[in-house]
Amino acid sequence: MGSGCSGSGCMGSGRCRPVHELSLMDRVRELALAQAGAHGASRITAITLRIGSLAGVDPEALQFAHEVVMAKTIAAGSLLHLEVVLARCFCAPCRAPFTAMDGVCVCPRCGTISAELLQGRELELASLELV
Numbered sequence: 001m002g003s004g005c006s007g008s009g010c011m012g013s014g015r016c017r018p019v020h021e022l023s024l025m026d027r028v029r030e031l032a033l034a035q036a037g038a039h040g041a042s043r044i045t046a047i048t049l050r051i052g053s054l055a056g057v058d059p060e061a062l063q064f065a066h067e068v069v070m071a072k073t074i075a076a077g078s079l080l081h082l083e084v085v086l087a088r089c090f091c092a093p094c095r096a097p098f099t100a101m102d103g104v105c106v107c108p109r110c111g112t113i114s115a116e117l118l119q120g121r122e123l124e125l126a127s128l129e130l131v
């Protein structure tokens with residue numbers, strides 16, 4: 001076991017990098033298949049995820065995880081779209097929200113480091129294209 005390898009999700013190849021993204025896509029798959037089933041769809045052609053810029057996921061690893069996780073399901077070969085939500089924080093001294101640059105909540109007006117994150121940690125299924 002190398003460092004950072006949690007076992008589950010590691011496919012024995014020694015490439016354990018996208019473990020986090022794999023477990024995430026696993027949940028997305030469950031949700032997507034449940035929704036497709038509810039709509040009587042026979043295939044899922046595209047999946048859109050809403051990802052906060054502070055959610056801590058790697059888009060490339062997500063694409064990889066998507067391929068692995070969706071294989072052999074009705075979502076095999078589907079496209080994965082990522083909708084990035086920029087982090088926004090609220091500055092108490094200025095009483096104003098601002099967009100966090102580079103993932104750091106420092107107010108551009110007064111330099112206060114804000115602890116109030118309004119958005120940016122989203123990780124959710126935004127929409128599905130069903131056939």
Ligand SMILES: [Zn+2]
Binds near residue numbers: 092093109110111112
């Ligand atoms: Zn401020």
